Amino acid sequence: MDAMVRELSYAQAIQEAMAIAMDMDERVFLMGEDIGVYGGAFQVTGDLVERYGADRVIDTPISELGGAGVAVGAALTGMRPIFEFQFSDFATLAMEQIVNQAAKMRFMLGGEVSVPVVMRFPAGSGTGAAAQHSQSLEAWLGHVPGLKVIQPATPYDAKGMLLAAVADPDPVMIFEHKLLYKMKGPVPEGYYTVPIGKADIRREGRDLTIVATSIMVQKALDAAAALESEGIDVEVVDLRTIRPMDKQTVIDSVKKTSRLMCVYEAVKTLGIGAEVSAMIAESEAFDYLDAPIVRLGGAETPIPYNPELEKATVPQIPDIITAARDLVKGVR
């Protein structure tokens, strides 16, 4: 019954999902910079152009605004484009089409249309690419009603959530941490979806809830494994979708553990940590809290080039361990 499960990398899982989507639906096609014979800057599209042809794996000029607009227009008129930004930072060049057009078209037209576009954003630091190629801008887009914003953290979710995104009638923005592309994990063959808008409890625990996103999920799991030997039992919630957010899973977890820490790579202030914290403060889980909520996010600085500085800019496993221990032991 069960589909054959293999070990695939996160990048291979995405590629397989795109191939399945194109096999299943002739309206699906790929657009982006250097996604054809080059295979994409991170080799996510790989050899898809050889299998599906240049008419369905379209190399665009270096025109992020125009390219995103073409994808929006194609989605509006019956196609199912998957648009790859070479780096998520380049979303800044296309914010007009994403925020003013894709997100609002259905609403502005009173529900007469939908915009089933998928946009993929290689994101995050850790590659030495410095300040303009390393940002985590997902909360920007998460602030816009009309968009759905997801951050799969495993190869399994990367495939299943991409297929869910393609099937979704609304614009879905996928933030893929670049350091995850080589991460390996079990991925079933064939078609399956992982629902958008559902968090995943990746590890159950009693003492503390860590809500993490993207690459921070694995770091939180590693930190939790280390803390186990100290007798600290951590629950790790992989948020997976930041809009629409799965509030109930987080609320239920905090009611169980009575402590909350948010771990994410993006700049700490005005981000996902603030949203999750405020959501808990507004919920019935607030009464269950035994300690102040802790946010562990990126430093208030652009991402630096120097590798040691770069690492120091975003939360690392020892930072998570220390912060979690302090939180559970009541150290302020």
Next chain:
Amino acid sequence: MATASKAVTDSRANLPFVYRQYSAEQLKQVLHKMYLIRRFEEGAEECYTRGLIHGTMHLSIGQEASAMGICMPLAEDDQITSTHRGHGHCIAKGAEVKRMFAEFFGKTTGYCKGRGGSMHIADVGKGNLGANGIVGGGIPIAVGAALSSKMMKTGKVVVSFFGDGANNEGAFHEALNMAAVWKLPVIFVCENNGYGMSTSTARSTAVKNIAERAAAYSMPGVIVNGNIFSEVAEASHQAIARARAGEGPTLIESKTYRHRGHSKSDRNRYRTKEEIEDWMSNRDPITLFESELREFGFIDDKGIEAIRNAVAQEIADGIEFAKASPSPDISETGNYVYTEQA
């Protein structure tokens, strides 16, 4: 689109394009629609002044021949993207004025159920993919629609309307380049009314004619007098034929003028009364078309009077329909943000 019979076309051999191309009935329909646009704009303006419509609006009075000239040769399922000055495009593509008024009044019977208003008026059923509040915003979207047409082999042609202001947006250049590289069935129509809000094209644009920018993207650039219906329609007709034949895009610069200000806040401090008066008195597109129709014997005073009366009735009925229509319920504020899923 049906064309006039051979015997008729022979007798019209020396007349301008549209008088050879279209039947008398079709030409009267064009005049009807040009009046409908004019009176719709005047009706909307009056309703705004009387406080029945809120927000703002951008009137296209003076640009009726441009909208009609481009849209007349299009097939019903061809598509357009439009602009903040888009009421005329919407009517020219086949919209009903009563549902447009209803939208401006914010009513559920409006084309966007009251969610879009003037600046987002659309009529997807007739191929109008929507006006746009962002200058140049619709241009890449039109290219995307043309890509859909090519990939799905529907044969549809897409027109992107935009103003002179948009030709200095990056989206314009990126979109024209991609359309040319991929030879897409799209027509870029720059309605150059001389001013991007208050800034004249002379002060904002490095080329004398925006059509010259077509050369940079290896496509034909055509300049027409946007106030002469036949000139616009002929250019549109040729660009459509080129697009349908798979030969790629065309840039048409339709030189025209808006009689009213940019929007309702405009005090017209950047142009003279004489300039406005000159365009209104000597180059009004409806007057010009009407005199040609008379001169060539397609219509007489009685026929014109009949059109004016019919249009006046249609506008009055449309406003009444809008007034009588229900407003959306406050409980529905969150509707249409996402597609409702069963």
